[in-house]
Amino acid sequence: MLVLLPPSEGKAASGRGAPLKPEALSLPGLAEGRAAVLDELVELCVSDEEKAREVLGLSEGLRGEIAKNTGLRTAGARPAGEIYTGVLYDALDLATLDAAARRRARERLLVFSGLWGAVRVDDLIPSYRCSMGVKLPGLGALGAYWRTPMASVLPEAAGEGLVLDLRSAAYATAWKPKGEVAERTATVRVLHAPTRKVVSHFNKATKGRIVRGLLQSAAAPKDPAELVETLRGLGYVVEPKAPARAGTAWSLDVLVDEIH
Template identity: 70%
Template sequence: MLVLLPPSEGKAASGDGAPVDLGSLSLPELAAGRRAVLDALVGLCRGDEEQAAEVLGLSRGLRGEVARNAGLPEAGALPAGEVYTGVLFDNLGLAKLDAAAYARAERSLLVFSGLWGAVRIGDRIPPYRCSMGVKLPGIGALGTYWRTLMDAAVPAGDGLVLDLRSSAYAAAWKPAGEVAARTATVRVLHEREVDGVLKRSVVSHFNKATKGRLVRDLLNAAAEPAAPGELVDALTGLGYRVEVSARGTAKRAWQLDVVVDEIH
């Protein structure tokens, strides 16, 4: 099973290890692309601060991120699983997994990134600010840039691909052909009664929380579904209410709905 995750805007304040070693990161096919994006980002942030903030979409309160990006080559690095601190990763709770579950996470989780393309949770990277929606000078739109490199790099294997990325990060790699037919995406729906009628709505913040818990539960259960249908069975066995809203084809991944009646 390969699980594709988005990164989080929330990140650790700083790293405490040696600087990033691009040659040590997983998916070595992305090495040249990572160097090009890193150089472009650092060059941008060592220039005009106002321009850098505009390109990166930073508010006035986040201008300090420009200086942090400017120092990325020398900044201390942490395992990626410790760098990302947002809602999904908080609910995934990597630090609370036992050794066996954590080893499964290292093998199966792949986090997409505007700066690094994609990394494993054990890859050591410094905290940074660069979303997939950014258009970097000399690079262009990062989603488009990474898409040209990802087909040769993503280890899709021959089993289930569980794609939990947001739309911006999904743009960097789209499964096709037989890979699409064994890829499953997940939508979280909140079901509640309104004036005596059951209604469903898509949730955002709690979408991330539910996806984090879902991955945590699969890892803790040592679940290894090999196909989307087996994933439905595994999640149902773990207490989730799962419905298939679209079956996969050579052009489209499976779409699964996880229905919740409480959001927390």
């Protein structure tokens, strides 16, 4: 099983250890793309702070994020699972998983990123600011930029098992499962049952809890139909929507009564 996650906009501070080693990151097929984005992002932030703030969509109060980007090559790196914070990652709470669940997290979780393309939770990276919605002056829109390298790298990473796609819309633009990979892919919406509406904070927290539950369980669903039964076994109310045509993903609605 491969679980695709969005990153968090807010991030923990960089580590105090060794700096980034790009060659050590997972998915080496993305190395060339990472180098190009890193080069342009650092150069932009070093050479023109105002332009960088505009490109990155930062308010005046977040100007310090630009300085963070200028030091990406020398800042201490730490596991991506510690860098990413926010509602989903708070609910996932990787640090408190037992050893077996942490091993599953290292094997199964893939976090998408405007800067790195995608990383495993144990990949060592510095804190940064660069969302998938950014349009760099040279490389263009990052969602479109990453599609070509992702098209060759992600199907291999997905293997032959289930793909659980929990990415937000901006990060989904970088790779869309196709063909038989799509047929074993499931996306999830979390709905407040009484209103049948998505509530952003609630949606992220529930997805984090879903991933945590899957990692803690010994279950290894091989396809979306098995995932539905696994989630029901974990206590979730799930309404599946099987693909209307070949080569498309399943859609699962998870209904929760309380917003918390």
